[in-house]
Amino acid sequence: MRIALLFPPAVLPTGPPLGIASLKGWLQSCVGARVEVRNFDLNFAHFEQACRWQSEGRLRMSLRKMDQQTTAQKVKAAVRFFRGEEAGAFFDQELYDEHARIYTGFGSVLNGLFDSFARKLLLGLPVPTLATMFLEELLAPVRAFEPDLAGFSILFSQQLFFAIALAKFLKDRGGPKIALGGATFSVMPDPGRLLGPIAVSGNDGQGSVDAGRLVDYLVVGEGEEGVKALVESGLCPHEDVPGLVYRKEGKLIGNPARGVLDLDALPVPDFSDTVPGLYHSPAPVLPYLSSRGCPWRRCAFCTHQKTYLHYREEHAEVAAGKISRLQEKYGASHFCLVDEMLAPRRLDAIARELIGKNVRVRFSAYARPSGFLPPVFETAHRAGLRLVLWGVESASQRVLDLMGKGTKAREIESILHAARKAGIWNMLFVLLGFPTETKAEWLSTLDFLDSCRESIHALSRSRFLLLEGSSVFLNPGRYGIKRILDRPQRDPVSVAYDYEVTEGLSVEESSELFRESLARLSGAGRSPWFGQFREHMLLYAAREASGSLSSNPPAAG
Numbered sequence: 001m002r003i004a005l006l007f008p009p010a011v012l013p014t015g016p017p018l019g020i021a022s023l024k025g026w027l028q029s030c031v032g033a034r035v036e037v038r039n040f041d042l043n044f045a046h047f048e049q050a051c052r053w054q055s056e057g058r059l060r061m062s063l064r065k066m067d068q069q070t071t072a073q074k075v076k077a078a079v080r081f082f083r084g085e086e087a088g089a090f091f092d093q094e095l096y097d098e099h100a101r102i103y104t105g106f107g108s109v110l111n112g113l114f115d116s117f118a119r120k121l122l123l124g125l126p127v128p129t130l131a132t133m134f135l136e137e138l139l140a141p142v143r144a145f146e147p148d149l150a151g152f153s154i155l156f157s158q159q160l161f162f163a164i165a166l167a168k169f170l171k172d173r174g175g176p177k178i179a180l181g182g183a184t185f186s187v188m189p190d191p192g193r194l195l196g197p198i199a200v201s202g203n204d205g206q207g208s209v210d211a212g213r214l215v216d217y218l219v220v221g222e223g224e225e226g227v228k229a230l231v232e233s234g235l236c237p238h239e240d241v242p243g244l245v246y247r248k249e250g251k252l253i254g255n256p257a258r259g260v261l262d263l264d265a266l267p268v269p270d271f272s273d274t275v276p277g278l279y280h281s282p283a284p285v286l287p288y289l290s291s292r293g294c295p296w297r298r299c300a301f302c303t304h305q306k307t308y309l310h311y312r313e314e315h316a317e318v319a320a321g322k323i324s325r326l327q328e329k330y331g332a333s334h335f336c337l338v339d340e341m342l343a344p345r346r347l348d349a350i351a352r353e354l355i356g357k358n359v360r361v362r363f364s365a366y367a368r369p370s371g372f373l374p375p376v377f378e379t380a381h382r383a384g385l386r387l388v389l390w391g392v393e394s395a396s397q398r399v400l401d402l403m404g405k406g407t408k409a410r411e412i413e414s415i416l417h418a419a420r421k422a423g424i425w426n427m428l429f430v431l432l433g434f435p436t437e438t439k440a441e442w443l444s445t446l447d448f449l450d451s452c453r454e455s456i457h458a459l460s461r462s463r464f465l466l467l468e469g470s471s472v473f474l475n476p477g478r479y480g481i482k483r484i485l486d487r488p489q490r491d492p493v494s495v496a497y498d499y500e501v502t503e504g505l506s507v508e509e510s511s512e513l514f515r516e517s518l519a520r521l522s523g524a525g526r527s528p529w530f531g532q533f534r535e536h537m538l539l540y541a542a543r544e545a546s547g548s549l550s551s552n553p554p555a556a557g
C-alpha cells in the first residue's frame, strides 16, 4: 500500500510542515515495510512553481504599481534574500522589511488567485487552461507515486477549498481514496458536514458542492491511531477506526477519537521528503511539539485547546533527546517549539535537559505570562531559548479575568523585562475588543504597550473574533453577547461569527477603534513582519542575543 501525505497550499513557506512529518514517522514505526509513505509539501511546491512560472512569463501576476516582469524579479530577489543567498544582508532590518513586503504581497495575490480557481473548479465554472495545467504540474509527483490513499493535512481553514479542489483532480482520473485531517477539523463542532453538500462562494457567484463525492473520510482529532487503524483495515472504514468520520449506506458515522497516550513512545518526525534547507529562511528552522494540548485550557476565546483530547507531555529528557536527533539528522540548529504553551516548570525542565545533554540549539516557545521568575529565563537562555511568544491579550485585569487568562496585569511587565534582561526576545499577542471591553480598557492596553516598548521585540495584534467552538461561542450570555448572527449559506472556511452585545464596544465600534489604533500599534516591535515570519524572528533573536556562549550554533545567513 502506498500512502501520500499532502500539505496543501496556501501559507507562506518559511519552514517545513510538522503534521505530515510526524504522521510519516509514526506510520513507518508501526506499520513498517507493508506500507510506503511519502510526504508532499504541495504548499512549498506551489509557491516555488508559481515563482518559476512567473519568471518564465507563463503566470502573469503583478503587484500594485509594478508590471509582471518587475514583480517576477522582485519576488525572486525576496526569496533569494530570505534563503540567505545575499551574504549577511538578511539581518539588515530595512532590507528585510522591504523584501518581506514584496514576498507577503506576492503570497496574497497568488493565494487569492488560486483560491478563486479552486472555488470555480469545485463549482464547475470555467477556469483558464493555464490554471488547470498549473495544478496538473503541481500534482504530477503525487500521481507518479500512485498512492492508494491521499491524506490532506489541513492546519488552516484557508487550505480547505484548495485541498478539496486537488482531491477533485486526483479523483477525476479514478485516483486514490481521499482523507482530510488536521487541526482544523478537531475544533469544528460538526466536521461531518464536510462529507455532504457544502456552500462555496466566490467572486463569480455561489453554489453548493457535494464534498462527499470527492472526500472519502475525515480523520478528526489526533491522527496517529486513526490513520494506523485505517491502513490496517485495508482502507475499509469501520467502527474501530478512531476519529474516523465516514458514510455507510448513506448514513454519516463519526467514531470517537483516540490519541496516543504515551508521547515518549512517538518516533521523531520524519522530514526526509522535504529539504529543510530549501525553505524560505537562511537557516533551517524545524518545528517541534513536545506536548499535546494546553495545560491551561481556560481562555474563553481560544479553540486551540480543543485540538487535542487532553493535555499530555513528553518527559523533558525525551524531548531534549529527540531535538538532538533532529539536529543530527537534518543539520538544523534552530527549533520552534510549537507546544500551545510551556509552563515555567516545563520550560525549566526542558532547558536543564538540553544543557545536561550538551545539545547546542536555539529555540522559541509559546507561553502565558504567569509565574516566570528570572532564574527560569537564565537557565532557559543558557539552553538556547531566544524568543518567547507571549499570550498577553490585554492590560485590563477585568478583561483578563473574564477571558479566563489567569494572568496578573501588573506581573506581565516585570516578566517581559526579566526575559529581555536574560537575552530573550519577546513577541506579544494582544487581543482587542473582547466582548464587554470598554474603550477605556482598550486604551489601557495601548498605554501598556507604550510603557514597556523597550521589552517588546514583536507584536501580533488582533481584534476579537467569535470562533465556533470557543467558550464565548458556547456560553454567549456570560460574555455580554445577546445574539450570534449566522448566515444561511455559511462557507465552511469562515469560522468567525458576527454578534450583538449588551455591554461594552459593539462589533462596529471595535472595528473602527481597531483602525484608529493601528498607528499606535504598528510602532511596537522591530518589524511588522515578524508576527508572520516567526522562524525569521527566531534567527534575528538568536543572532542578537548569542552573546559569548560556548554553545553557539552556526550563525544564520
Ligand code: SF4
Residues within 6 Å of the ligand: 294, 295, 296, 297, 298, 299, 302, 303, 304, 305, 340, 341, 368, 391
Ligand atoms: S490561549 Fe493559549 S494558554 Fe489560553 S487556552 Fe489557548 S492555548 Fe491555552
